[in-house]
């Protein structure tokens with residue numbers, strides 16, 4: 001970063017933080033083998049670096065039990081261009097990735113000894129939080145900054161226990177105007193990533209043909225934020241904003257909200273299970289009070 | 300709060316414009332000093348020499364004090380917050396608001412920060428409503444009714460920025476009391492008064508009005524711009540609000556933003572209740588419908604009320620046809636971090652740092668910034684008490700003020716907190 005800062009920053013210089021899903025539970029069931037997937041992603045990363053000399057890439061692995069930084073192009077010691085075919089990126093990234101996957105697997109073994117393996121989701125909330133911390137550091141680094149964005153390449157299904165943390169990350173990204181792009185390669189749509197991209201103004205896409213993953217990555221997700229204003233990128237097919245109730249995790253379109261903590265319930269309860277408030281008044285009283293309130297401004 | 304964002308938004312150019320506008324009526328000699336207050340950025344060191352203030356350490360120390368006081372409050376009372384707030388901001392536009400001890404005037408400074416406050420308020424309290432009242436010529440006017448759209452409030456305030464006459468606390472309280480008495484019982488009634496004057500010109504007994512406010516459970520807070528006044532202090536004490544007097548512009552900004560996060564809920568102040576709400580789905584981008592709010596035919600992008608199927612353009616809102624409150628689940632999620640706050644990080648003591656047996660992480664877990672060993676100086680790193688990961692001071696602030704997640708805790712399956720799984 002500091003060395004690059006002396007150069008001129010045009011509006012199309014990007015900092016791309018890529019979150020790679022390395023969850024073995026997903027990759028063991030996927031039609032696209034992990035090695036093929038990596039070759040698509042590596043070509044994509046190379047092309048980003050070639051698009052602009054001072055583009056920057058950071059790769060964070062989203063594992064099943066841990067998350068870690070596996071590549072940062074600003075730290076790369078030997079700029080690959082000298083060696084002809086950009087081997088630095090590939091070798092460094094692949095080595096770190098291998099280390100990470102073995103470590104993650106060991107954690108999984110330790111875990112399964114103490115607890116039965118209950119969940120097969122990846123720790124997206126962790127890698128998103130790390131990516132945002134990194135981007136804040138770039139914002140602090142001075143007036144010349146590349147335009148940051150986050151790309152989640154995710155295959156595992158959403159982990160409901162991460163809901164609050166992921167929503168927190170999404171709102172923080174929105175406040176810092178960092179778009180979150182999502183390339184979802186799993187079988188069903190990810191409601192988390194749909195909301196993340198919708199709220200932060202990123203692109204959500206679920207490629208139909210995984211063989212052509214590089215094509216999707218390079219045509220949709222390689223475009224910098226400035227160029228996007230001139231392009232016709234895939235539009236959202238609709239976002240599921242319905243809530244799920246805290247009591248049964250059922251998706252509902254009408255429900256009751258605790259006025260103290262905003263927990264969602266599908267039917268009337270006497271007491272809030274989240275904050276312990278006891279609900280006093282009958283619903284009809286509230287309705288009349290709010291009717292009164294709505295009428296007054298018109299008079 | 301959102302450091303990076305703010306800095307990017309208010310780039311150099313905008314600020315330059317502001318300065319030129321405000322400096323028009325200053326004397327030449329005043330110009331260089333008025334805004335910079337360069338004498339305030341100096342401090343004396345132990346040998347009596349003048350040194351520039353180390354802003355970063357100062358800022359971080361301030362922030363840590365605040366976090367600590369917040370967390371001690373949280374442990375003494377159960378985490379219940381008044382998340383549904385009905386707040387009136389009373390802006391004093393009496394003669395005193397034209398004073399120029401704030402640059403360019405008290406009124407302009409108040410307006411500027413009220414605008415920032417309104418946006419922050421709705422960001423942190425998505426289901427709450429806010430209204431504006433001004434005091435001028437001894438009379439209180441309602442500038443905007445309680446509502447949920449930040450833009451309309453900001454526009455109304457900016458259009459009415461002129462001041463004259465006396466100020467009247469009683470008239471303002473009476474007016475606001477009338478409005479706040481009508482809100483539903485689960486809502487928290489709050490008044491925030493930005494008071495420039497040093498006196499109040501009232502038609503009757505203000506102590507009676509204060510008792511009336513107390514009875515209606517209105518939490519009244521005052522931020523003074525000149526000096527402490529007994530009646531304001533009395534009002535705040537009686538109604539459970541907070542009273543503070545700003546010393547300068549940055550202090551004023553800090554004081555007003557303290558009112559943005561929801562206050563701890565006091566059980567007797569609002570009755571807990573279940574509110575019926577609808578979660579409309581976003582309609583397909585190509586569908587055409589007549590919306591009930593603007594009464595216009597619009598293509599795509601609307602929401603459909605699940606009870607009466609009327610189309611509305613924006614959320615959150617109340618359905619015009621059936622009166623159901625319509626929101627989306629992300630609106631609710633914006634408030635959840637108030638309920639599941641993350642613990643303050645601990646400073647890593649220098650004895651731990653200097654112990655060669657400890658293998659300390661060399662970089663910040665969040666942003667990868669290298670963490671140098673500071674020697675005898677105060678530590679430049681903090682550690683999360685749950686996951687034991689180390690963070691730099693900048694990440695510490697970002698994590699607690701904006702992100703509301705610990706990247707370390709979120710990155711390890713075993714340390715996932717039980718609270719998060721409740722969802």
Ligand SMILES: [Zn+2]
Nearest residue numbers: 245247248266
């Ligand atoms: Zn339920």
Ligand SMILES: [Zn+2]
Nearest residue numbers: 258261272275
């Ligand atoms: Zn509750």
Ligand SMILES: [Zn+2]
Nearest residue numbers: 590592593612
């Ligand atoms: Zn409309």
Ligand SMILES: [Zn+2]
Nearest residue numbers: 604607618621
């Ligand atoms: Zn309706």
Ligand SMILES: [Zn+2]
Nearest residue numbers: 663666691694
């Ligand atoms: Zn950091």
Ligand SMILES: [Zn+2]
Nearest residue numbers: 683686705708
């Ligand atoms: Zn932690």
